[in-house]
Amino acid sequence: MKIGSVITLLRNATTKHLKKGEILIPAGATGKDVFFIRKGLVRSYYWDNEKLEEITFQLYPEYNIIVNIHSVLFDEPSNFSYQAFEDTKVYKIDYNSMIDLTSNNPDLLEINRRYIGRNAMRQAFKRVESFVFMSPEERYLKYMKDYPNVVNRTPDKYIANVLGITPVSLSRIRNRLATKKK
Amino acid sequence: MKIGSVITLLRNATTKHLKKGEILIPAGATGKDVFFIRKGLVRSYYWDNEKLEEITFQLYPEYNIIVNIHSVLFDEPSNFSYQAFEDTKVYKIDYNSMIDLTSNNPDLLEINRRYIGRNAMRQAFKRVESFVFMSPEERYLKYMKDYPNVVNRTPDKYIANVLGITPVSLSRIRNRLATKKK
DNA sequence: TCCCGTTCTTAACTTTAGTTAATTTTCTCG
DNA sequence: CGAGAAAATTAACTAAAGTTAAGAACGGGA
Secondary structure (H helix, E strand, O other), X not given: OOHHHHHXXXXXXXXXXXXXXXXXXXOOOOOOEEEEEEEOEEEEEEEXXXXXXXXXXXXXXXXXXXXXXHHHOOOOOOOOEEEEOOOEEEEEEEHHHHHXXXXXXXXXXXXXXXXXXXXXXXXXXXXXXXXXHOOHHHHHHHHHHHOHHXXXXXXXXXXXXXXXXXXXXXXXXXXXXXXXXX | OOHHHHHHHHHOOEEEEEOOOXXXXXXXXXXXXXXXXXXXXXXXXXXXXXOOEEEEEEEEEOXXXXXXXXXXXXXXXXXXXXXXXXXXXXXXXXXHHHHHHHHXXXXXXXXXXXXXHHHHHHHHHHHXXXXXXXXXXXXXXXXXXXXXXXXXXXXXXXXXXXXXXXXXXXXXXXXXXXXXXX
């Protein structure tokens, strides 16, 4: 990745500061923005009308790219809200402007392909694999290993959501693992 | 999608016939091929060394595109084998040739973006959502609804794998649903 | 059609997860 | 620092899933 290309991107981006708890993208949004998290932590979540509670879908620490998959790739309004989970600084650029920039610039085209499409795809695919092949306990261990910088900044109840289990169940898994070790 | 573009693609593709049971892509393969299933049914599966059995990851009926995500997008050898689950006819084209073709042809570029990247991404993402937000029972009902043409051609044990549960458990879910209905 | 292998179902049992609620611990921010 | 809120743990119970195994049903050749 060439430094000049990055500068081109940054010149076309705006900077946004969010206080902990502020909403970056509200549910229902249709805007096609791409965000780069420079600092902080963002979570995406879904309001479950049956259980009457929020279910956290994913957690994004600094140096991650967020695109609202629903609006940007699927042309639907966003199912999720994206919320700053710590004081957060993001760079924001319109997706279509980004496509325009990248199509005239081989380096940026490569960045686009590599860091947006491929990365999001890889994450989603690996996550499906973890659900198909692994137990909740194994999934938890893997998540801790892969994202320690997320786990130790986030209350367990949100991690439990991401793993597809309840907070109570996660607490028991931790207990089992702790007693097993001895 | 213009018919001319499709013909361009087909002229650069080869046709392959597979008997039921034959392997389309063996585990460990590094080839970057794109397959279009003209007729038949293909499954991808993983050999689980712990459980000493095959776990089916996904089922692809006719008119679906198969790319080996591991080799084509992640530059790793394939983790999965892809096997014809019925007598199957596929069109095959090398991924890089396809990229070359598409980059000089706006229609094909659109096909590429839309049907390969976006579709695979959409599938993977929706599938993660189903694991995070839904119970096995709900997941089964949704799968039946979304892919009836797969379900009624595939033994349940393979469907169970795809849903991340055991065949015994799927059988009980079916039983529960049947008695609930009355 | 009959046979054999695969798949499905059922049962019995063990383990784990969901649910609800009470209690303890930890955070947060005024 | 301290009070109130949020989160984590624990318990008791229910529901569901994993495991193993046995028998029934099914299906695809010969």
